[in-house]
Amino acid sequence: MAKGKSVGADGVSIVLCGQAGMGIQTVEGILTGMLKLAGYNVFATKEYMSRVRGGNNSTEIRVSSRPVSAYVDRIDILVPLNKGAISHLRDRISADTVVIGEAELLGDEVSGAKFKFVETPFTKIANDLGNKIYSNVVATGTLAGLLGMKLDDICEYVKRSFSTKAADVVSNNVKAAQAGFRLAENVAVRAGIKINMSPDAGVKDQIIPSGGDSIGLGAMAGGCNFVASYPMTPSTSVLSFMAKHGRDSGIIVEQAEDEIAAINMAIGAWYSGARAMVTTSGGGFALMVEGVSLAGMLESPIVIHLGQRPAPATGLPTRTEQADIELALYAGHGEFPRIIFTPGTLEQAFYLTACAFNLADKFQMPVFILSDQYLVDSYYNTAAFDVSKVKVEKYVVKTAAGYKRYEMTPTGISPRGIPGFGDGLVCVDSDEHDAEGHITEDLGLRTRMVDKRLRKLESAKAEIVEPQLYPNCKYKNLVVCWGSTYPVVKEAIELLGKSDTSLLHYSQIYPLHPQTADYLSKAKRVVIVEGNATAQFAKLIKLHAGFDIKDRILKYSGLQFSVEEVTVALKKILK
């Protein structure tokens, strides 16, 4: 390959941008698939508009010799597919960005540009093959060639990707990829770049699920067998995942008439012996709130996947945000305990979701998986989830005659029976109730019942997931974050290169880990990074750990933080 400026020490960032319906996903799917198979580390994340056609959507694909899992602003190679794409990404394009595309399509956006533009006749090649539609695969071939993939591997993979299609479609796509591949050398020469990457032997055996897939797989590993939900971006991917694999795995998956029905179904399912989950987003969860309170009163287990997106109201349906901590924390009238997980990696998404079912069953309370659009829609290669590390723990008891559902116990946890299993009767009531589950207005008993329910939180506190400290416990500066920002802040800390700065990531924010104050007060300076406007986790920490975090890096535009953005912000604060 041509000589030129070496790119790719920490990987290459490729961005595809076009209108919805233009086939960005085809390129993304084939490219990431073949790269992963060839042993490269791959990460992909998308930002898209809430429309089915048109607009400007982009996907970032990072390819690297070492693991990558965070969004960067930097674009090494841009493939704009329509007019407007370049302006859409204006702020992220630099003099080093190589833009490959067709001037005819992109118009004046490429003339006199500050980036390196290389004309690549994707459409002409496609038309020569008989249909414009092949242009996406031509582009895929070019990108794969640029990244150093072998032509045979590319053709093989393209063949596989279109294997369900007619023979001529398959052969035309292979030809398209070959033609695209032949353009690569010229692009490298003209742009003056040379990409140096080597495959990583470990990658082949890894898996490359999205956050949504990971949550779905985790639910299955946790023994989930009932899902009721109502579609709402970005939580829908978990619903479709469960629907796709549900029947074969003995899981009932139902699209309810609304979110109110969904959560009431899920609670009914737990009562009847199922392990149930709902998956929703802010507005849908708002409708579920009464059901959360019902679970509190019935002492019903319930697993709630809440995929955050910008709000209030309908907000930005397809974008990301971390502004529903307080919603999850305070949802439901009255006082009752709950657990809130905030996974930041695919691995955490899998294991914590599985764990959520056990904890919900054990403590008989709502357990939240608080994710967001960024986590749900992004994917990268990660070690295959190990099912043997997860145990489905069931806490249902066989009842005897005279069984009392709400028997008083020191831990507050009453053995949970279900109807039809044993000789007892299982009576649950949304009214305040006695030990048997019957309505009561005995106000002394009321007080004891509130105490009983709240006591369960003390038991749950014994099993709080520890926050992760990176790289070590010798720090002067501590950067705190939670949920999906983990890989971004982690890479920012690496980029910052300050040996006195560590990261503390919370994958469970409630109940808050009891050592939080210790972690924080050890640092000279504490900075929090949150994807919201009011530093909700900082407030939670203040309330529960008594520690006031003054330095805050907040973002609520609808996009995830980029690695560079966090790095710059940290530099400013930690000068």
Next chain:
Amino acid sequence: MDTNVFDMGDIDVAWCPGCGDYGILNVLKKVLAELDIAPEKLVMVSGIGQAAKIPHYLRTNFFNGLHGRALPPATAIKAANPSMTVIAESGDGDMYGEGGNHFIHTIRRNPGITNIVHNNMVYGLTKGQASPTSPLGFKTPVQVAGVMLEPFNPLAVAIALDAGFVARAFIGDAEKTKEILKKAITHKGYALVDIFQPCVTFNKINTWQWFKEHTYYLEDSYNPLDRSAAFKRALETDKLPLGIFYINPNKSAFEDNVGIYQQDNRPLFEREPDLNRLRMLIGKFRAAG
């Protein structure tokens, strides 16, 4: 089975003396006893209201959930364990007002549950406001100028949605109500029984006497398999017909449609996840997309 297996003994019942709810409770106990449904194999699901307190007065399993929300949990309870008999029972406000959306979609979903609605044409528990079935002109502390909204017609709605079993009863006739309920509970799939139930405290219009005078039974020759005829009869308002309006015996129930009981009829709680299948599924993610 003896009806007294369902007796709660000496308990404090929150219903007013003379209320139609007592009759429904007594009839229901008889129906369950005659059908040999053991308390342990039954789940009563209700919402909130005077009618919705009925599970507390009957010795069995129950899920007394939220106002308007009896049908979703009832559906799930049946789906998670189809061997149970599930009855969802509440008032007209609960089922047709707050729970109206669930009423519509539960019919479409067709779970094997019996939906009993105490239709007293008023909100009893909250002291006398209009319900969706209150008659036009009905004055209440809130509807001070009288009800102006067209009364909800649950039977017509259910028939329009092709509910599998649609009936109306009047608790003034315990014997006939019992027969209707027995058929409803043995029907496979969703069954609606709307029961006229006089509220002696807050509804001075639709009294025992009023219901007696304004109802009659569908004639013996009536064919409940004829949906158009059923719809027509459901629209009658001068005098309100009682009996089984409509039966569609050809519908499969939700729990049979969910696709997990064909090979294996064990309820969900007896099952373990198939970890090998899950391992294979995880393995499939070695390839992207």
